[in-house]
Amino acid sequence: MSANTLALYHGMASTCSKKVRMCLYEKGAPFASHLLDLQKFEQHAPDYLALNPNGVVPTLVHNGRAIVESSVIIDYLDDVFATNPLKPQDPFERAQMRLWMKFSDDVAYQAVYAPTWQALRHRAEAGLKSGALAGTLSQIPSPERRDRWEKMAQGGFSDKELEAAYARMVVCLDKVEAQTRHRPWLAGAAFSLADIAMLPFIDRISNLRPEFLEGPAYEALRDWLARGKARKSFEPAFRFKDDPRAAELPNF
Numbered sequence: 001m002s003a004n005t006l007a008l009y010h011g012m013a014s015t016c017s018k019k020v021r022m023c024l025y026e027k028g029a030p031f032a033s034h035l036l037d038l039q040k041f042e043q044h045a046p047d048y049l050a051l052n053p054n055g056v057v058p059t060l061v062h063n064g065r066a067i068v069e070s071s072v073i074i075d076y077l078d079d080v081f082a083t084n085p086l087k088p089q090d091p092f093e094r095a096q097m098r099l100w101m102k103f104s105d106d107v108a109y110q111a112v113y114a115p116t117w118q119a120l121r122h123r124a125e126a127g128l129k130s131g132a133l134a135g136t137l138s139q140i141p142s143p144e145r146r147d148r149w150e151k152m153a154q155g156g157f158s159d160k161e162l163e164a165a166y167a168r169m170v171v172c173l174d175k176v177e178a179q180t181r182h183r184p185w186l187a188g189a190a191f192s193l194a195d196i197a198m199l200p201f202i203d204r205i206s207n208l209r210p211e212f213l214e215g216p217a218y219e220a221l222r223d224w225l226a227r228g229k230a231r232k233s234f235e236p237a238f239r240f241k242d243d244p245r246a247a248e249l250p251n252f
């Protein structure tokens, strides 16, 4: 196998996959694309579970070895590819960057998944019908995801659950606004993994609830988002086309 063979198993609309794609394009690292249809439950196929036992995307396979968890993957990519370093040199800024990556996993993801799943629920209907449901659920490795898909079969998230997600969106917007009022990028002077970790989530919030970003309260955030979207890596990562399946899969 030649050095630096990269394959990415990912989802078209998946925020976590967008983190990894943006990092790959920032690095200029070519990769083989394997797009999975998450509403057809391809993430639970035995071959894929052998790579990612959690049954979620993304998974990066580098020289035959699988790496999971989007924040771990982008950290790894920056270690492996020296081009365009994406971690601040200053240890304090590096700590800030790590805190943003943790926030993206712990809070930002929680803010967007329920409204995102709700919007795409109709595509999963075939696997959630009563005749198919038991089989679908039996393939899902984690009890937490099994419960989520079962909830989809039972009509989706309640208004109360969606309201809780919207409240978390505001927490995310407030935090990014506060940081970008006094520094250009989230971890300091330079664009970093912190920005890559947060852009997909703020972009998703702007797609799902554009009205939340309006008004003077979020001027710095809107400027940060516009600068993030202006990077060369944004379009190929967020409007990904380099896979024959890209056109058939939904995106935001």
Ligand SMILES: N[C@@H](CCC(=O)N[C@@H](CS)C(=O)NCC(=O)O)C(=O)O
Residues within 6 Å of the ligand: 011, 014, 015, 016, 017, 038, 043, 055, 056, 057, 058, 068, 069, 070, 071, 105, 145
């Ligand atoms: N913490 C994980 C979360 C991965 C995750 O939840 N991925 C979603 C898409 S963003 C997924 O695969 N959902 C399909 C499912 O749960 O069945 C990461 O950052 O990689």
